[in-house]
Amino acid sequence: MxxxxxxxxxxxxxxxxxxxxxxxxxxxxxxxxxxxxxxxxxxxxxxxxxxxxxxxxxxxxxxxxxxxxxxxxxxxxxxxxxxxxxxxxxxxxxxxxxxxxxxxxxxxxxxxxxxxxxxxxxxxxxxxxxxxxxxxxxxxxxxxxxxxxxxxxxxxxxxxxxxxxxxxxxxxxxxxxxxxxxxxxxxxxxxxxxxxxxxxEAELRAEQAQRLAREAIAREMHDVLAHRLTLLSVHAGALEFRPGAPPAEIARAAGVIRDSAHDALQDLRQIIGVLRAPGDGPEDRPQPTLATLDALVEESREAGMAVVLDNRVQDPDRVPAVLGRTVYRIAQEGLTNARKHAPGAEVTVAVTGAPGTGVVVAVDNPAPSGPVGAVPGSGQGLIGLTERATLAGGSLEHGATGDGGFHVRAWLPWAA
Structure with a gap:
């Protein structure tokens, strides 16, 4: 004093x-x-x-x-x-x-x-x-x-x-x-x-670490669950508005709903396991990487989306796991937004890069061909992607294009 x-x-x-x-x-x-x-x-x-x-x-x-x-x-x-x-x-x-x-x-x-x-x-x-x-x-x-x-x-x-x-x-x-x-x-x-x-100072550092951990978990929850739940919403809406659809199409949509619900439940269990004390949660599931980007695109195609993947990354086996996971999450959020706001439009996912120059991820979709109903959303996904790219040392930009479409473009560093 x-x-x-x-x-x-x-x-x-x-x-x-x-x-x-x-x-x-x-x-x-x-x-x-x-x-x-x-x-x-x-x-x-x-x-x-x-x-x-x-x-x-x-x-x-x-x-x-x-x-x-x-x-x-x-x-x-x-x-x-x-x-x-x-x-x-x-x-x-x-x-x-x-x-x-x-x-x-x-x-x-x-x-x-x-x-x-x-x-x-x-x-x-x-x-x-x-x-x-x-x-x-x-x-x-x-x-x-x-x-x-x-x-x-x-x-x-x-x-x-x-x-x-x-x-x-x-x-x-x-x-x-x-x-x-x-x-x-x-x-x-x-x-x-x-x-x-x-x-x-130690208490402040601990509080800051906890806050950053909570933000990372919230960002991961949004990136993972939003994709799964969007699939559920799209196919459930299709079943609601097309009750007279052929049985094969109804069965296919029901299967996608079942698979998406199962995957969402598994992802939720994984995140809850992270929040628990060590040893109390289930075994960690493999994290997505650049190699699983093809599976993500195929899953979106099975949901009825028209997706074009252009993957021109040089020496993809050398891509670090953290960098690959960030690329995957950016593409996943871009596909989720396109599915919600531009149903029926063809989406292009382009990934290019090389060691020393970095990786560029671009997700583009044109304007929707028909009217789009009210789709719930808060914009937190794009905010989370921007934070994720910034934490990785890169940058992210997004916005509407001149023809009424939307684009998301991110650059991420890749050390030589």
């Missing part, structure tokens, strides 16, 4: 100074606020603050005891006692105003060494809860106050130089320790956010 996102959780006094305020990283602990929007302390916070308070109180008592022994001025002793007590209580404000607390205690510490313990806690809290910019500004000021303090209130048990060095070492250690803890927390937050981002 960034500083800006976090600021609405803070009291107005802290949110008004975003350059200095930088909340504790979200990885340290969950943020809890009360009804007024102030950050509530957790049990861990209370324990840590209590330990810091006891440390400040112990240091204050040691300094006050020395003041009793070596200082005969009772007013100075009372001053140290009051200042030491107030500094210990101020430790509880270290999370809310670490910069102000550290600078204030450093200033008061010039006149009273009783705030030494509370000052160490404040310096440590400043380095933990504020960015380096705030530490870089407040640090030199506190160091300057620490250098002045031994001259204003010298320690009777040691020299001024030793007091200055000891004070600087303690301040620098507190600053370094706090900055180290802050960097560790930020590293933890960065690693956690990176892991969360990786999980999110």
């Amino acid at each position: 960034t500083r800006t996102e976090y600021s609405w959780l803070l009291p107005s006094a802290m949110a008004a100074d975003p350059d200095l305020y930088d909340p504790e990283p979200a990885g340290e602990r969950p943020v809890r606020t009360n009804a007024r929007g102030r950050i509530r302390r957790t049990v861990r916070d209370w324990v840590v603050d209590l330990l810091f308070f006891l440390f400040a109180a112990l240091m204050a008592m040691i300094v006050i005891d020395q003041s009793h022994q070596f200082n005969g001025n009772q007013a100075v002793v009372r001053f140290d006692e009051i200042v030491g007590l107030l500094s210990c209580c101020a430790v509880w404000l270290r999370r809310r105003w670490p910069v102000q607390l550290a600078l204030g205690l450093a200033l008061v510490g010039i006149f009273s060494p009783a705030v030494a313990g509370a000052l160490v806690v404040a310096v440590f809290s400043l380095a933990v809860h504020r960015p380096f910019k705030a530490v870089a500004i407040a640090g030199p000021i506190m160091i300057a106050f620490g250098v002045v303090q031994p001259f204003v209130r010298p320690d009777p048990t040691t020299s001024v130089l030793a007091s200055v060095i000891a004070g600087l070492v303690v301040l620098l250690l507190a600053l370094g320790w706090g900055m180290l803890i802050r960097s560790q927390r930020q590293l933890y937050v960065a690693l956690r956010e990176r892991a969360h981002r990786a999980e999110t």
Whole structure:
């Protein structure tokens, strides 16, 4: 969580100074606020603050005891006692105003060494809860106050130089320790956010893969079942509108309907098997290839269509299976559309190509010779063919011709 996102959780006094305020990283602990929007302390916070308070109180008592022994001025002793007590209580404000607390205690510490313990806690809290910019500004000021303090209130048990060095070492250690803890927390937050981002990206990739798989299955279902069901519709319509047809023709149409229904059922079972978990579905059926294009054309001829196949592919045995299946599906959809929208018209299926130049599939039909009734269709077949050709690295175009016919032309790459 960034500083800006976090600021609405803070009291107005802290949110008004975003350059200095930088909340504790979200990885340290969950943020809890009360009804007024102030950050509530957790049990861990209370324990840590209590330990810091006891440390400040112990240091204050040691300094006050020395003041009793070596200082005969009772007013100075009372001053140290009051200042030491107030500094210990101020430790509880270290999370809310670490910069102000550290600078204030450093200033008061010039006149009273009783705030030494509370000052160490404040310096440590400043380095933990504020960015380096705030530490870089407040640090030199506190160091300057620490250098002045031994001259204003010298320690009777040691020299001024030793007091200055000891004070600087303690301040620098507190600053370094706090900055180290802050960097560790930020590293933890960065690693956690990176892991969360990786999980999110993995979920998105999985969702995208599932969506692409669903689209591929839907495209396959349309390409396969539309062809079979169109045969059923055409022959069922023929039986409906020609009840007096010769028995041989009726038997032939019924046989085509039976075979088409059986093939459609097998194709549907195959697709359902793909949707199931591995091992739950039937054995995979052989996928269509360029070699099965002749069977597709023959099936359409048996259904009463006039189809001319012009297959001039060089070295057809080297055609990859995926490329052959795409050619088959394009021809299948073209024949299905011609059967629905141009019944009785002669359809031409032309396939040409060679390794290195690609394969061109063209399905053309002239305008229908008679009126065409209303045929259900949504145009998803041509959309699916375009997507299929694009996924294969090729292109597909379709549209009406000048004489009222329709053409479908696709180019598919074939590596040399």
